[in-house]
Amino acid sequence: MKIPFLILVFILGSTPAISAQNQVEKNIEMYTATWDNIINKRQIDQINNQNFDENVVMLTSPENIVGIADFKAYYQNFLTGFSDITFDIIDVFGQGNKIVKHWRFNGKHTGDFFGIPPTGNLVDVEGVTLVKMKNGRIAQEQDFMDNMAFMQQLGLVSDPGNMEVIANLYKSFQAGDIPGVLQRMDPDIVWNEAEGNKYAAGNPYIGPDAVLNGVFARIGAEHEYFKLEDVQLHEMHNNQVLATLRYDGKWKDGEKYNVQAAHLWTLNNGKITGFQQYVDTKTIAETNTKK
Structure with missing residues (x-):
């Protein structure tokens, strides 16, 4: 049976788009599962070269965090500093090699957090992370959140009210x-x-x-x-x-x-x-x- 020319063109032309969309979905599935394991299941060793590019970068001030070892050490502070953690991804979507994540973090400050002694305070903050993927692995992240509200909840900065x-x-x-x-x-x-x-x-x-x-x-x-x-x-x-x-x-x-x-x-x-x-x-x- 001969396939009509126009249908053949449509099928062949759609294949790259379908493949790209499949890759976006795979990236999102891998990304959300990885961070669920790291934060909620406290599996810090999931920050490895299987899930992250070896030169992964976190864009932050005053200095970027570069490489798996430093990335892992950074997030260890959250697992050490907080108990009763829940990390929820409220929404996530992607295009090409980019992912946007809207998240919410809850926890109780019961341990050392970047040198800050435990206060026993509860924190409840939301934020957005911009992500770049590379060959199915996490290559770059940049977080956006209300740092002032976070510091206020920790008690480091008082509520202006x-x-x-x-x-x-x-x-x-x-x-x-x-x-x-x-x-x-x-x-x-x-x-x-x-x-x-x-x-x-x-x-x-x-x-x-x-x-x-x-x-x-x-x-x-x-x-x-x-x-x-x-x-x-x-x-x-x-x-x-x-x-x-x-x-x-x-x-x-x-x-x-x-x-x-x-x-x-x-x-x-x-x-x-x-x-x-x-x-x-x-x-x-x-x-x-x-x-």
Whole structure:
């Protein structure tokens, strides 16, 4: 049987395109499987010359990472630094020898990560990787992600919104809006009064209700007035904010006092997770005739 000329031309002309598409699909299958093994299954030895070109390059600043040994050493930091890892490829597509990968990385920072001691912080970041393949192996990668968000989640760079959270908390307190203060607290907040303060007997107060009943309600019941003065906020690393201020108060069963104080606040994702008070407890105790 003779094949019509036009059909023959179509078949022969389509063969290279079909072959190229098959190679793209093979590259994607190999690439996704390799990174699943490396990250999720923690098989760092999958970074080898079977899966990666011997001169594989990671484009990064300030200096590129070149070669299988350095590539492997780089990613070992993620496996050493994080536990409970999940690495999901949200989307992936390719054309020719190029692949684009949209990914998401979750983990808990429980080990040394590029020299950074473990913080116990959870990270959840997304990014995109541009990939070049060569002869069915990974030859080049370049990652794009929000490094600032990553550093904030690790606690190396504080969330710029922390200062606003604490500033608004003090505004609520000064206005007598205690519900407004409590709503800024994490459900598991750990609150500690200064050692020597009469309210420190309940340390640590866990949760907003404990803070309300063990500290705020008692301050209100035992004082004629209690005000905060000269509040100044200082941004710290590791998602902490330091407040320096003065307490101006008068006991119902005692005298007036005006003392220096400092509050160290710890935050996570816009919520206050920790509080530590520092204050002149001697003066406060001496002015309270009902101990």
